[in-house]
Amino acid sequence: MMKTKTLALLGASTLGMLMTASAVQAQQSGYLTILVDNGPQSIATMEAWADAYTAENPDVTIDIEVRPGGGEGDNIVKTRLATGAMADVFSYNSGSLFQAINPTQNLMPLTDEPFQDSVQDSFKSVVSADGEVYGAPFAPAMGGGILYNIPIYEELGLEVPKTWDEFMANNEAIKQAGKVPVIQTYADTWTSQLFVLSDFFNVLAEEPDFAEKFTANEAKFATTPAALRGFEKLEEVAEADYFNADFGAASYADGVRMVATGEGAHYPMLTFAIGAIAETTPDHLDHVGFFAQPGDSAESNGLTTWMPDSLYVPKNAASPELAKDFVAFVASPEGCAVRNEAVGATGPYMVAGCELPDDVPPAVSDMMPYFQEGGQNAPALEFLSPVKGPALEQILVEVGTGSRSAEDAAALYDEDVRKQAQQLGLEGW
Amino acid sequence: MTRRASILGGAAAIATTFVVFVIPFIFIVLMAFKDRQQSALRDFSWPTGFHLWENVAEVVKTRNWMMITAFINSTIITVVSVTLLVIFAAMVGYVLARRKTRWNGLIEFLILAGLMVPPAVVPTIWLLQGLKLFGTLHGMILIEVAYNLPFSIILYRAFVATIPRDLDEAAIIDGARPLDVFFRIVLPLLWPVTVTNIVVQSVGIFNDFTNPLYYLPGNANATVQLTLYNFQSQFSTAYNLLFTNILLITIPPLLVFLFFNRQIVAGMTAGAVKG
Numbered sequence: 282m283m284k285t286k287t288l289a290l291l292g293a294s295t296l297g298m299l300m301t302a303s304a305v306q307a308q309q310s311g312y313l314t315i316l317v318d319n320g321p322q323s324i325a326t327m328e329a330w331a332d333a334y335t336a337e338n339p340d341v342t343i344d345i346e347v348r349p350g351g352g353e354g355d356n357i358v359k360t361r362l363a364t365g366a367m368a369d370v371f372s373y374n375s376g377s378l379f380q381a382i383n384p385t386q387n388l389m390p391l392t393d394e395p396f397q398d399s400v401q402d403s404f405k406s407v408v409s410a411d412g413e414v415y416g417a418p419f420a421p422a423m424g425g426g427i428l429y430n431i432p433i434y435e436e437l438g439l440e441v442p443k444t445w446d447e448f449m450a451n452n453e454a455i456k457q458a459g460k461v462p463v464i465q466t467y468a469d470t471w472t473s474q475l476f477v478l479s480d481f482f483n484v485l486a487e488e489p490d491f492a493e494k495f496t497a498n499e500a501k502f503a504t505t506p507a508a509l510r511g512f513e514k515l516e517e518v519a520e521a522d523y524f525n526a527d528f529g530a531a532s533y534a535d536g537v538r539m540v541a542t543g544e545g546a547h548y549p550m551l552t553f554a555i556g557a558i559a560e561t562t563p564d565h566l567d568h569v570g571f572f573a574q575p576g577d578s579a580e581s582n583g584l585t586t587w588m589p590d591s592l593y594v595p596k597n598a599a600s601p602e603l604a605k606d607f608v609a610f611v612a613s614p615e616g617c618a619v620r621n622e623a624v625g626a627t628g629p630y631m632v633a634g635c636e637l638p639d640d641v642p643p644a645v646s647d648m649m650p651y652f653q654e655g656g657q658n659a660p661a662l663e664f665l666s667p668v669k670g671p672a673l674e675q676i677l678v679e680v681g682t683g684s685r686s687a688e689d690a691a692a693l694y695d696e697d698v699r700k701q702a703q704q705l706g707l708e709g710w
Numbered sequence: 711m712t713r714r715a716s717i718l719g720g721a722a723a724i725a726t727t728f729v730v731f732v733i734p735f736i737f738i739v740l741m742a743f744k745d746r747q748q749s750a751l752r753d754f755s756w757p758t759g760f761h762l763w764e765n766v767a768e769v770v771k772t773r774n775w776m777m778i779t780a781f782i783n784s785t786i787i788t789v790v791s792v793t794l795l796v797i798f799a800a801m802v803g804y805v806l807a808r809r810k811t812r813w814n815g816l817i818e819f820l821i822l823a824g825l826m827v828p829p830a831v832v833p834t835i836w837l838l839q840g841l842k843l844f845g846t847l848h849g850m851i852l853i854e855v856a857y858n859l860p861f862s863i864i865l866y867r868a869f870v871a872t873i874p875r876d877l878d879e880a881a882i883i884d885g886a887r888p889l890d891v892f893f894r895i896v897l898p899l900l901w902p903v904t905v906t907n908i909v910v911q912s913v914g915i916f917n918d919f920t921n922p923l924y925y926l927p928g929n930a931n932a933t934v935q936l937t938l939y940n941f942q943s944q945f946s947t948a949y950n951l952l953f954t955n956i957l958l959i960t961i962p963p964l965l966v967f968l969f970f971n972r973q974i975v976a977g978m979t980a981g982a983v984k985g
Contacts, residue, residue, distance in 0.1 A: 314928075319943045324773075346929050347773070349939050353923075360924055364835040366844065534947065538750055557946040561750045 310340030316368035329623035416591030421628035425479030464545035466536035475549035480511035483576035492665035503691040512687035541565035583657030670697030741953035749950035803866025824860035
């Protein structure tokens with residue numbers, strides 16, 4: 282114990298000396314604990330980073346601990362922060378969940394760390410509180426849109442749709458050919474939200490200040506035609522009977538399998554599903570493409586994006602300097618290269634200087650144009666506004682199963698949102 | 711007529727047992743034989759290939775042989791805490807049943823409160839940190855003992871009432887000291903209910919998931935139930951490995967159950983009538 286402390290201290294002071302002297306890579310030493318969520322990609326990348334880091338700093342020992350995701354994971358993170366038993370580095374969501382772990386009280390600010398210079402501002406904004414930045418990007422950005430089965434498109438001679446009408450025409454052609462046009466998986470209710478959430482780029486294209494007005498209780502889903510379109514799109518697809526027969530009982534895992542193997546043509550989903558396809562049905566990875574949810578006009582075709590999870594350092598970390606150095610390593614071009622090597626590319630990185638390998642899956646290369654020059658993208662509503670009603674998924678299952686109309690559902694969701702906004706103590710509610 | 715009815719009833723009981731207990735177990739075994747692609751379908755089908763050994767090897771080797779650590783830890787926790795539980799609960803149950811004082815009501819209320827009031831996680835962790843027991847195996851053992859003690863005491867107290875007081879008195883007349891009376895006369899007579907305690911509590915503690923999750927952080931402290939999370943996550947699950955893991959960690963409790971099965975029922979009903 283005494284020895285590790287001395288070593289850590291020694292490492293820290295050496296680092297300090299070297300940093301003041303020059304930008305020479307400091308050799309770190311000591312013992313570092315990391316808590317990571319149990320997504321297979323998270324574990325694999327974290328282990329790869331730990332190996333790469335200890336290869337450069339042989340005196341460092343890294344211990345990776347795994348926690349569950351979802352609600353149980355939230356409890357673990359909050360419990361361990363509250364009791365001061367958190368690991369030196371841990372991964373957690375950015376955006377609204379990040380705000381819920383009380384960052385100003387529990388986390389160490391990373392605002393002035395040199396690596397932040399190359400992190401994109403759009404990412405910094407979702408891991409900031411009270412003017413301080415607390416996180417470093419842990420994964421590439423994600424897009425919300427529609428995964429499609431390429432063999433079906435080739436067989437029927439279809440084009441990737443740029444407008445909603447083209448999308449519906451494709452669906453009709455797929456249905457005529459006796460295949461399933463759209464996959465829905467309501468056993469995992471969260472999957473029902475994609476048609477509405479990934480439509481947010483189209484909302485912003487027409488109503489650029491929707492997020493601010495929505496937070497201030499001045500704009501509503503039910504009374505803003507552009508915002509209502511997301512609900513209507515789900516309703517249109519449901520009414521045209523384009524869903525798979527077992528959409529009420531199918532699970533997310535089924536949906537991923539179906540779009541990969543061609544049991545269905547379209548699956549509205551976030552691009553992290555590419556990772557699940559790569560693991561479960563690797564032979565079909567090249568059969569899945571991706572496009573943004575089409576809007577009503579071809580000119581404003583863009584992608585709704587989700588920010589990746591982040592790495593944080595708790596305020597009472599046992600070896601803070603080592604923790605910061607490790608985080609800086611992860612958020613560097615070198616760290617991205619290690620990730621590419623370990624799990625492949627799943628999307629564009631949030632760190633300047635990070636490159637994607639040449640042989641990315643088609644679904645990833647389909648996503649890249651939206652992030653490059655001339656492409657258009659916008660963050661999802663949950664990164665622009667703290668207001669998100671907890672019952673959206675259930676409401677949208679009602680729309681998908683045809684038991685509630687789009688207008689009715691939007692109005693009900695506006696009501697659902699009110700409770701959450703009042704709990705947050707926002708003005709104007 | 712009655713004979714036919716009893717045969718029918720027996721057949722129905724066997725069929726029900728088969729559906730409720732055996733079919734899920736067969737499902738686990740079948741899943742453990744499959745590869746990842748086939749297991750993702752999660753259907754009741756014959757495996758297309760024999761993948762059990764690959765799966766077992768991968769499960770055991772995952773995360774630096776975590777499974778081995780987990781089995782050692784779980785065994786230590788289970789054996790030590792069940793031993794402590796049996797000794798403490800038998801002592802408390804014996805004294806409570808034999809010695810009537812005006813404190814009995816209060817003590818029984820506290821025991822019931824221990825059964826009814828759910829423990830709070832964060833204050834418990836603070837307490838453990840104050841005692842320097844947080845994140846240690848012996849701290850975890852004390853927690854398991856504390857959480858399960860009320861149930862064991864109630865089992866013992868009811869059973870002690872069925873042992874004639876004359877036996878204690880005869881032993882005392884023969885010159886036995888109080889501890890001798892308890893350990894050499896009473897404790898052996900409590901054997902049926904002790905077996906029940908051992909089986910019920912060891913299966914419960916071995917299968918405990920949430921308590922180790924919160925009170926025992928750290929890779930070196932993994933327990934068997936926590937290894938399940940190596941293969942199951944929110945967005946992606948390796949079902950073949952998950953079910954292989956389930957199969958491996960189901961075996962020890964199953965063995966305990968098979969060996970002690972007959973005595974459990976006797977112990978459960980032994981104290982039921984008189985109490």
